[in-house]
Structure formats: C-alpha cells, structure tokens
Amino acid sequence: MTDFPTGAETGPPSPRRSFDDLLGDCVHCGFCLPTCPTYVLWGEEMDSPRGRIHLMAQTRDDVLTPEVVQHFDRCLGCLACVSSCPSGVRYDSLIESTRARVEAEHQRGPRERLLRALVFALFPYRRRLDLLRGPLRAYRACGASAWLRRSGVLERVSPSLAAMERVAPPLRTVPALPGRLPAVGRRRAVVGLLTGCVQGSLLPQVNTATARVLASEGCEVLTPRAQGCCGALSAHSGRAAEAARFARATVETFERAGVDTVVVNSAGCGSSMKHYADVLAEAGAGPSWERRARALSARTADLTEFLVRLGPVAERHPLPVRAAYHDACHLSHGQGVRDQPRELLRAIPGLELLDLPDPDLCCGSAGVYNLLRPDAARELGDRKAGNLRSTGARLLVTGNPGCSLQIASAMERGGHPVSVAHPAQVLDASIRGLDASALLEDAP
Incomplete structure (x- = not known):
C-alpha cells in the first residue's frame, strides 16, 4: 500500500501567535488590493484587506460599530490576498478571529439575525437538507419557480431568499x-x-x-x-x-x-x-x-x-469536449491546489481544457456569502459568467459545490446556460468510457 502522512510526525502544537503579532506582519504595501474582489468592485480602501487590517488594529479596544462591522461582513474570505501577500500576512486567521469577535460582541438587526438563523439551522445539517428535496421537486414541477422568477416577487420580498431559490440545482436521485x-x-x-x-x-x-x-x-x-x-x-x-x-x-x-x-x-x-x-x-x-x-x-x-500523489493507473477513454476550469478559492488559495486538477483533466484524451480569464477573482459564492450579501455576489457571479462565455466552453469544471451552483445560476440568468461538472465526474466519465453527452445533458 502507498505510504501517506499519518499525522504522527506532527508532534506537539507549535505556539500560536497572538492577534496583535499577526496584525504587525502587514506592511501596507497594497499588493493585495487588485486581488480583492470587493476592492475591485468598489475601489474602497476599507473594503480591501489592507483597509480591514487597519480597522482591526483601530478597533482592538473599541466598540465595533455597525459601519465597521459592515466592512468585515463584506469580505468574502476568498484568501486571494493571502496568496498575493509578499509578507506572508495570515489574513485568513485575522478575519476569522475578527468575525468570531463580531458574532460575540455585535448586536445585529432582527432581519439579519433571522436570516442567519435560517441559514445556519439548515445548511450544516444534511438530514434537514434532504427533507427539502421532495418539496423542492414539487415546487419546480408545478411551475412556481418560473413564475416567481418572472414576477420578481421573491426578489422584492427578500433578495437573500431569491438568491437561495436561484442557486438550487436540479435534483438527481442516485x-x-x-x-x-x-x-x-x-x-x-x-x-x-x-x-x-x-x-x-x-x-x-x-x-x-x-x-x-x-x-x-x-x-x-x-x-x-x-x-x-x-x-x-x-x-x-x-x-x-x-x-x-x-x-x-x-x-x-x-x-x-x-x-x-x-x-x-x-x-x-x-x-x-x-x-x-x-x-x-x-x-x-x-x-x-x-x-x-x-x-x-x-x-x-x-x-x-x-x-x-497516488499516481493514476485506470485507463482513460477519449472524452471530446471543450471545457473551462474554474479555480475554487479555497482550493487554490486555501490549499495551494492549482496544478493537480489540470494535470488530471489534461491527461484525458480528446478533452480540451481552457483557463478562465482573471482566474483568481472569486465567483461570489464564498460559502453562504451569496445568500447574506446577494448584490455583491451577483456582481461577481456576472463577471465570472462573462469570463466563461468568452472561452466558448460548453462545460465548466470546478471542485466546489458553491462555485458550481453560483456560476451555473449566473450563466442561466444571463441567458447562456452551461453544463457544470466536478473533476470527479469528468474523470469518472472518461474511465467508464461514457460519451461527452453524459456531461452535457443541460448544455444549450
């Protein structure tokens, strides 16, 4: 059997650096600015990693005002700034600690509290999500989904619920x-x-x-x-x-x-x-x-x-399809996994793999960001959809469910629906010798 790390060699935990120590790593160079989705959208310093780090330092011993919290909430946590930072600033640790402080100290409004309560009472619980499959199928089958989208009623009642409805995928039983x-x-x-x-x-x-x-x-x-x-x-x-x-x-x-x-x-x-x-x-x-x-x-x-790492041995059969690969932020920036998906996909005979323009820009999904901040997420989704359209690809491949649902929704909204697949599905189709149509069932 192949040897893999067992964790035994990890030893005792290394000392954790303090929050103030991590803040001090930032030299305010600004290399992070062009990589930050919210700074790209709005050009506001306080909606950049550098600006948020400044706010973290300024409010260490102060009350978190709604204005300050808003800048922290607008962060997608995509970690593009971590990859681009020449000083190695651990912005990921800083923003997660800051968000924990926000949740502990800041009193949100009733509407926001209700929305967050709904999101976190549902999405982390598989059985609760499973209970929605039947009603969601019935909702789609009766035409209510199409009517609500045309009428814009749900968008006026709650943009967050409208976003939730739009990203819900066609359900398959396996x-x-x-x-x-x-x-x-x-x-x-x-x-x-x-x-x-x-x-x-x-x-x-x-x-x-x-x-x-x-x-x-x-x-x-x-x-x-x-x-x-x-x-x-x-x-x-x-x-x-x-x-x-x-x-x-x-x-x-x-x-x-x-x-x-x-x-x-x-x-x-x-x-x-x-x-x-x-x-x-x-x-x-x-x-x-x-x-x-x-x-x-x-x-x-x-x-x-x-x-x-294992080394593929299963035979790959031809899969003639033009596909574009989207780097999920928490795969490329969060784990440093960029080359491996491309290596595996390019080894499939007949598959033409394309990279998206502006590949490091977040698609706007970011966990549940697209439900909590639907307007900003929609803007970013539309940008990503435009980049995908420019490739002419019929298939989008990405390794994160949130990205799949977000980009598919943006493409459909723009009138250019596209098939979306996980790398596992593409590899599976090739290994089993399936036709490319198995991945393109929903393509235009």
Missing part, C-alpha cells in the same frame, strides 16, 4: 453510497470519503463519481455513516463554538474509521479540515484536541491532490 466500496484490482490505499452537507444532499452524483474514481484507482473507500458537517461554514462565519463542535465530531468519526487518507471533494470543506487546529484553538480547545486535529489535517487531501 443510489446511496455503501459504507465500504472495495478497490478494483490490487488495493493501493484505504481512504475515507467526506460526503459533505450541500454536496451530499443537493449534488450526490459528485460523491458517487468520486467513490467510483477512487475505487477504479485501487482504493478501498469507506464512507462513515456517522459523519456530519465539517464546520467550514460556521468557521468562516465567526461561529467559533459551533465550528469546533463540528470539527471535534469529524475528527472522532475519521479516527474511528482508521483510514490512510480522508479524501475531500469540496474545496471549502477541505480547506477548513486542513486548518482544524486553528478552528479548535479559536474555540479554546486544549492541546490534546489540537494534536488530534493536526493529525487528521495531515491525512486530509483534496481528491485531485490525492490522485496525483
């Missing part, structure tokens, strides 16, 4: 994944699969394709039934205690599974799981939990990252 899927041929690794909340409920076909690809490459795939939310949405939204609760449960689940690697096919989930020690430290967990978190993080890998 057989439930078995708890154990044996490897095809010689077993090369034993992996655990994180199925996710949104991915597992609204896009289950992605998990099915992921498991098939892993099995085809000689992996025994374990899918623990007990797994729940990984805590990514909570961590990115300042809900520190909730994020830590989800993280602890995930650590325990995959510790019990006893796998070589935890494979994740959702960029946001993978990024969060690779930083579990920070998530638990933010909530005040002790050294023991931090060590366990680091051990799991060391065994966590994005699907494409894992496959390149």
Whole structure:
C-alpha cells in the first residue's frame, strides 16, 4: 500500500501567535488590493484587506460599530490576498478571529439575525437538507419557480431568499453510497470519503463519481455513516463554538474509521479540515484536541491532490469536449491546489481544457456569502459568467459545490446556460468510457 502522512510526525502544537503579532506582519504595501474582489468592485480602501487590517488594529479596544462591522461582513474570505501577500500576512486567521469577535460582541438587526438563523439551522445539517428535496421537486414541477422568477416577487420580498431559490440545482436521485466500496484490482490505499452537507444532499452524483474514481484507482473507500458537517461554514462565519463542535465530531468519526487518507471533494470543506487546529484553538480547545486535529489535517487531501500523489493507473477513454476550469478559492488559495486538477483533466484524451480569464477573482459564492450579501455576489457571479462565455466552453469544471451552483445560476440568468461538472465526474466519465453527452445533458 502507498505510504501517506499519518499525522504522527506532527508532534506537539507549535505556539500560536497572538492577534496583535499577526496584525504587525502587514506592511501596507497594497499588493493585495487588485486581488480583492470587493476592492475591485468598489475601489474602497476599507473594503480591501489592507483597509480591514487597519480597522482591526483601530478597533482592538473599541466598540465595533455597525459601519465597521459592515466592512468585515463584506469580505468574502476568498484568501486571494493571502496568496498575493509578499509578507506572508495570515489574513485568513485575522478575519476569522475578527468575525468570531463580531458574532460575540455585535448586536445585529432582527432581519439579519433571522436570516442567519435560517441559514445556519439548515445548511450544516444534511438530514434537514434532504427533507427539502421532495418539496423542492414539487415546487419546480408545478411551475412556481418560473413564475416567481418572472414576477420578481421573491426578489422584492427578500433578495437573500431569491438568491437561495436561484442557486438550487436540479435534483438527481442516485443510489446511496455503501459504507465500504472495495478497490478494483490490487488495493493501493484505504481512504475515507467526506460526503459533505450541500454536496451530499443537493449534488450526490459528485460523491458517487468520486467513490467510483477512487475505487477504479485501487482504493478501498469507506464512507462513515456517522459523519456530519465539517464546520467550514460556521468557521468562516465567526461561529467559533459551533465550528469546533463540528470539527471535534469529524475528527472522532475519521479516527474511528482508521483510514490512510480522508479524501475531500469540496474545496471549502477541505480547506477548513486542513486548518482544524486553528478552528479548535479559536474555540479554546486544549492541546490534546489540537494534536488530534493536526493529525487528521495531515491525512486530509483534496481528491485531485490525492490522485496525483497516488499516481493514476485506470485507463482513460477519449472524452471530446471543450471545457473551462474554474479555480475554487479555497482550493487554490486555501490549499495551494492549482496544478493537480489540470494535470488530471489534461491527461484525458480528446478533452480540451481552457483557463478562465482573471482566474483568481472569486465567483461570489464564498460559502453562504451569496445568500447574506446577494448584490455583491451577483456582481461577481456576472463577471465570472462573462469570463466563461468568452472561452466558448460548453462545460465548466470546478471542485466546489458553491462555485458550481453560483456560476451555473449566473450563466442561466444571463441567458447562456452551461453544463457544470466536478473533476470527479469528468474523470469518472472518461474511465467508464461514457460519451461527452453524459456531461452535457443541460448544455444549450
């Protein structure tokens, strides 16, 4: 079997740097400005990473006013600034700590509190999302969706609910994944699969394709039934205690599974799981939990990252299609996974892979940002859709469910619907020898 990091070599947790120490890393050079989506949209200094760091420093001992909180809330947390910063500023740690402070100290208005309560009572819970599948199908089938979109009623009542309705995908029914899927041929690794909340409920076909690809490459795939939310949405939204609760449960689940690697096919989930020690430290967990978190993080890998490391052996059949690849922010910036998806996709005979113009600009999904800040998200989605249209691609490939739903919605809104697939689905189609039409069912 292939050797993968076990986490045993991670040792004791290194000392955490203080918030003030992290603030001091910023030299205010401005390299982050052109990479920041909100600065690109509005050109406002306080809506840039540099401006927000200035606000963090200025308000260390002050009350957080609604005006200051608004600038923090407008941040998508895309981490493009982290990749572009020559000084290595940990803006990701700074903004997550600041958001935890905002949630602890700032009193939001009743409308905002109600919206956030709805979002976080629903999206981190797979079973609750599953309960919506039937009503959502009926809603679509009776024509209410088309009428509401034409009338604009929902947009006037609540732009956030309208955004939620627009990104809801067509629902497909696939057989439930078995708890154990044996490897095809010689077993090369034993992996655990994180199925996710949104991915597992609204896009289950992605998990099915992921498991098939892993099995085809000689992996025994374990899918623990007990797994729940990984805590990514909570961590990115300042809900520190909730994020830590989800993280602890995930650590325990995959510790019990006893796998070589935890494979994740959702960029946001993978990024969060690779930083579990920070998530638990933010909530005040002790050294023991931090060590366990680091051990799991060391065994966590994005699907494409894992496959390149493992070395593909399954035969690829031709798949003649013109596809564009979108870098999900929490895959490229959050995990540094940029080349691996392209390497795997370009190895497929007949597939023409294109890069999008302005690839580092966030699409506007950003977890639940497109529901909490729908106007800004819509602007960014429309920009990304325009870039996609310019390539002439019939298929968009991306490794995050939020990006898939956001960009598909923007393309449909602009009158240019496009098929969207996860890299796992493209690899699965090639390995199984399917026709390209299997990926282009919804293409114009």
